[in-house]
Amino acid sequence: MKLPLTAHTRRPWRSHAFTQDFRTEDVWSFRTPGAGPDDFPVMLAAIRAGAGSAEQSPPARFLFAVRWKLGALLGWDRTDAGLGARVRSLRDRLPDDLRESAEGFAFEGMPLTPVxxxxxxxxxxxxxxxxxxxxxLGWVPTGDGGHELRMAVLVKPNGRSGRLYMALIAPFRHLVVYPALTRQWEGAWRDRALLLGGTAPRQ
Structure with a gap:
């Protein structure tokens, strides 16, 4: 479910100290019924266990395939345009207590580097x-005593072409990509026992 940007910007996340030059673009929530305050690692593990591209919906797979084709044709994803080349990683801004906290943390099928x-x-x-x-990704208390996962996307467009790119893909993010993630990630929570080696039935 889409949330106002303030649902992210007004919470006391550590990330605010390192992301002042990024713009909050989208905030989305994912229902996790029965979740408790210590279940964030369980949710992340369930997402990783079910995050392969085969779990994505056909429309989402199609959009990503088109995006990678365009990226290859236009040179968007060249090594010299990525982290450590065109821009410095956010990890370079972190204090010592955060630098090693992301070891072994990644999502299969997503071109994302842990920070x-x-x-x-x-x-x-x-x-x-x-x-x-x-x-x-944040773990947030809900009004009924539970917790839910929230995702905020923050961006720093690369000039005018980057701003145009973000504007063009906005409808696809909202109508296809985020709803597909919702089905996938909420399903991962429901199936967490099976995905993580247990035998509990779906809720």
Whole structure:
């Protein structure tokens, strides 16, 4: 479900100290019924266990395939346009206590590099010729005593072409990509016991 940008910007995330020059683009919530305050690592593990491209919907797979084809044709994803080349990684801004926190943390099928992970938030990043983007995942209390996953996308477009690119893909993000992620990630939570080696039935 789409949320106002303030649902991210007004929460006391550690990431705010390192992302002042990024713009909050989207905020989305994912329902996790029965989740408790310490279940963020369980949610991340369930997402990783079910995050292969085969789990994506056909429209989402098609859009990503088109995006990678265009990127190859236009040189958007060349190595010299990415992290450590065109832009410095956000990890270069981190204090010592966060630098090693993301070891072993990544999502299969997503071209995202881990930045850091804490008990209630995590950040991943990507950079190409059009944009330097961050995915912030946060674990947030809900009004009914539970918790839910929230995702915020923060961006730093690369000039006018980057701003145009973000404007052009906005409808696809909202109508295809984020709803597909919702089905995938909420399903991963429901199936977490099976995905992580247990035998509990779906909720």
């Amino acid at each position: 850091y992970r804490l008990a209630d938030e995590a950040v991943l990043e990507l950079a190409n010729k059009t944009v330097h983007a961050l995915m912030h």
